[in-house]
Amino acid sequence: MRFDILTLFPGFFDGPVRESIIGRAVANGIIEVKTWNIRDWAPGKHKTTDDAPYGGGPGMVMKVEPIALALEALSNATDAARPVVILPTPQGKPFTHAQAQQLASCERIIFICGRYEGFDERIRGLADAEYSIGDYVLTGGEIPALAMMDAVSRFVPGVLGEPESAHDESFTDGLLEYPHYTRPEDYKGMRVPEVLISGNHGRIALWRREQRIIRTLERRPELLAAAELTPEERRLVERLKGN
Ligand SMILES: C[S@@+](CC[C@H](N)C(=O)[O-])C[C@H]1O[C@@H](n2cnc3c(N)ncnc32)[C@H](O)[C@@H]1O
CATH class of the missing domain: 3.40.1280.10 (SPOUT methyltransferase, trefoil knot domain)
Incomplete structure (x- = not known):
């Protein structure tokens, strides 16, 4: 190009x-x-x-x-x-x-x-x-x-x-990216979420997906209307909004 x-x-x-x-x-x-x-x-x-x-x-x-x-x-x-x-x-x-x-x-x-x-x-x-x-x-x-x-x-x-791939980044499928952590596991009392050190890849993937939805709702709620969410994820959004 x-x-x-x-x-x-x-x-x-x-x-x-x-x-x-x-x-x-x-x-x-x-x-x-x-x-x-x-x-x-x-x-x-x-x-x-x-x-x-x-x-x-x-x-x-x-x-x-x-x-x-x-x-x-x-x-x-x-x-x-x-x-x-x-x-x-x-x-x-x-x-x-x-x-x-x-x-x-x-x-x-x-x-x-x-x-x-x-x-x-x-x-x-x-x-x-x-x-x-x-x-x-x-x-x-x-x-x-x-x-x-x-x-x-x-x-x-x-x-x-x-390693730099655009997969799961902010704005792909209309959501912001999930939070990242790297070493150390504990920095001045701020701990890495337990799930990320569990070694359970299924749980990690679920947590990350949920975090993307929570982040988007907190920071850019207007994006959620057009985001690609499953019916279950839409229900999660409603619950998080307190509906
Ligand atoms: C000082 S700006 C001109 C602004 C213009 N007088 C106005 O009020 O719309 C000079 C040039 O910077 C570029 N520019 C400035 N801000 C921009 C922005 N937010 N997005 C894209 N281009 C921008 C444009 O090419 C623009 O012609």
Whole structure:
């Protein structure tokens, strides 16, 4: 899978693309990450990529031409399938686990990283989807692009090794993950739940499933409506709610 990132700050990606799981996936050729400086497509001597907003007001707005030219060049650059173009923006649809999983089947994704006050509205027409990574405003689209690329990459076969696998993690089947413990068994009087040291794998699996339901109810109750629960688990939820 290939990611192309259009940004005014290509250096932003140097570390994240080299380190840890993503770095290993890049080194093994499972994913490819290319960063491009939008300025390289800015016409004129000054290579301007932003301008003052029509109608006045504070801040600068990213110009449409450099981004349109960059997209044209990148789309024609290879014979691979047409890329999916994503615009990170606080006004986009909330980016979720399900979208990350779905996007992992694409051959190519292009992210357009905004800066300043944001984009000329006509840039929205060049994108296939607009996503937000949360209800807050960051200084640029680089962190959202990185966050989305990371989340998508985890679903690309071979990126996660077996021990890191996405099995039973938060949001798979609509539930949060169960609590984890490692050595020591007793830390300042806080003991590891007895079931986890019982060696009884059936009991451990049941406990973990129940913990996922309890956690979700406590922390993100709105997820339970769409979670994949058995009738017995639905009854457990009702009991926990005191119904
Ligand atoms: C300072 S922000 C612009 C915010 C814009 N003026 C607004 O109020 O919606 C600059 C860029 O950062 C990116 N960005 C900031 N917060 C984001 C978020 N929560 N999710 C996705 N992208 C975000 C977008 O690319 C945006 O164009």
